[in-house]
Amino acid sequence: MTDHDKKEHCGVFGIYGHREAAKITYLGLYALQHRGEESAGIAVSDGKQIHLHKGMGLVGEVFNEENMERLPGRIAIGHTRYSTTGSSLPKNAQPLVVNYSRGTMALAHNGNLVNVSRLHDELEAYGSIFQTTTDSEIVLHMMARPQCTSREQALSETVKLLEGAYSFVFLTENQLMGVRDPLGFRPLCLGKLNKAYVLASETCALDLIHAKFIREVEPGEIIIIDEKGIRSIFPMGKSIRRAYCIFEHVYFSRPDSRVFGENVQVVREKLGRRLAIEHPAQADLVIPIPDSGNAAALGYSHQSEIPFAHGLIRNHYIGRTFIQPSQEIRDLNVKVKFNPLKDVIKGKRLVVVDDSIVRGTTCRNRVRSLREAGAKEIHMRISCPPIRHPCFYGIDFPTRRELIAQTHTIEEIRKFVEVDTLGYLSLEGMLSCVAASQEYCTACYSGEYRTKVPSEGDKYSLERTHGEGGVAEKA
Ligand code: SF4
Incomplete structure (x- = not known):
């Protein structure tokens, strides 16, 4: 993401x-x-x-x-x-x-x-x-x-x-x-x-x-x-x-933090290991979408014994150029933020690990740039289940209609993002990676909110x- x-x-x-x-x-x-x-x-x-x-x-x-x-x-x-x-x-x-x-x-x-x-x-x-x-x-x-x-x-x-x-x-x-x-x-x-x-x-x-x-x-x-x-x-x-918001572990918190009693990096690596068990792939390299996919990709690589590599280099210095999150600027943002490492990925079958797919357009742009750089196959793996419901508790997901998993099947998403295979971690798989699994909110995946929530609107x-x-x- x-x-x-x-x-x-x-x-x-x-x-x-x-x-x-x-x-x-x-x-x-x-x-x-x-x-x-x-x-x-x-x-x-x-x-x-x-x-x-x-x-x-x-x-x-x-x-x-x-x-x-x-x-x-x-x-x-x-x-x-x-x-x-x-x-x-x-x-x-x-x-x-x-x-x-x-x-x-x-x-x-x-x-x-x-x-x-x-x-x-x-x-x-x-x-x-x-x-x-x-x-x-x-x-x-x-x-x-x-x-x-x-x-x-x-x-x-x-x-x-x-x-x-x-x-x-x-x-x-x-x-x-x-x-x-x-x-x-x-x-x-x-x-x-x-x-x-x-x-x-x-x-x-x-x-x-x-x-x-x-x-x-x-x-x-x-x-x-x-x-x-x-x-x-x-x-x-x-x-x-x-x-507890499970998404703090999946994406938000810094990997060097301990949240809800557990280290974030350790949990993310477990998510990646579990993902490799649930969705194996025949591939030459595991690469993360940096930085949020790093730990899960490492876990996937350890579990699958497919070598880990950095195939996308992130430009960390563009953030403030694009303060207004308009669609046009977002599209530009996508193109300038990551550069594929051609010499690493050319001719390779890649497992690409990310933490989520929200609208799908960002993911598709990444995939296209990896293909342009010569990737032979792309097997996308996501370290949490499909996000189908809005968050009312402080995470800025788009509205229900804009969430690709709300309106598309997994096969349709696969086609949309133009990958050879697509695998999401299951809800049970995700929860098996944290200690007190019953204590977590998973509403954006399951739709089961733990409080009364307002009707759909926007912020x-x-x-x-x-x-x-x-x-x-x-x-
Ligand atoms: S719905 Fe729950 S799990 Fe999802 S982002 Fe919001 S607080 Fe976190």
Whole structure:
């Protein structure tokens, strides 16, 4: 899968009790860049007020020495974003910061709320005026309601009303808080850097700053870190139901991260091994679609004993040229992103491993360029089942109609992408590669959603019905 098919969602980071909180957050965001490339931001508290800098672009583009100097303080949160709800607009960049009767607070969100439409209408009926078109802003409005006596209580009451996927980090003048939804769709971990506490979407962010991993934030848990230390509450009680996003292992998370208790690279290699058992091929080489297919291709190669090779070279430096994901730009993107290694693949029978096929057009373009480079046969292998259903929990798949597996049989897809054979990993096969298989969400493959979900729309639907100030509900 590539940028053409879908985008990353978001990465969040937080730190409490470090004299260079903003700089550490900046480094943490570098490690989470893969989770969102559209915008980045850091909010930091100096104990009295919250300072903010955010903008469109990659972390390295948004921040420089000068604006980092204007972020003093010992508590910070940060965010890398791709728009899973709301348009890709500067006003939607996070963290979101609000001033209200009890002071100032900032929020960074990874995930997607499924009941935003109702919450939005209720809040608007009581006079809320929205500044952004993100679902995250709703949470701040709910937190600011006057009947709560403390922020802790406000947060506890707010999360009881939210449905869907969320891993939040909150910043107040003197607190850092982290929250994970009761089903645990998105990862969030807790670490320690000397005396400072750290929260991050993925453990690779802890590694980069040399923080020690303590544990994952539990589903349904709120962690509060302030001058009294660290404490945790479960406002909805401890839930035993889980819905970890299996796609974090298949594609999203970085291979050097541990998510949901397992290393991503190890899981991906298992997916590749299982794929080789389910869909063997007579071939000379196994090549990945880089980078997301690398680990599964390695697993396939080990299991099948067909040599592994790099047959496509990825250009890593084109990302920011194409900010607007329009169809025309996507097509260009496809052509400039990978270059086939002719000397490696010419005259060879190839097993090509990728993590998914979404619309099919990207895959077909890759196949065509491999053929032009002289590949004799192409056996496409996909390290997860066909994606047939939309994700309501923060992954930006296209609508149902655009998903090729929704409208085509596997044989039709094979013909469409112009390969000699096509094999998808089975649902059982995929789940056999993770330890707690019953705890995973697989809704985009199976259609079995673990929460109520909105009817089909798209992520801009509320912008259309409520105008630009509305909050979008994603399909
Ligand atoms: S629907 Fe798919 S992508 Fe979305 S949370 Fe579930 S497994 Fe992950």
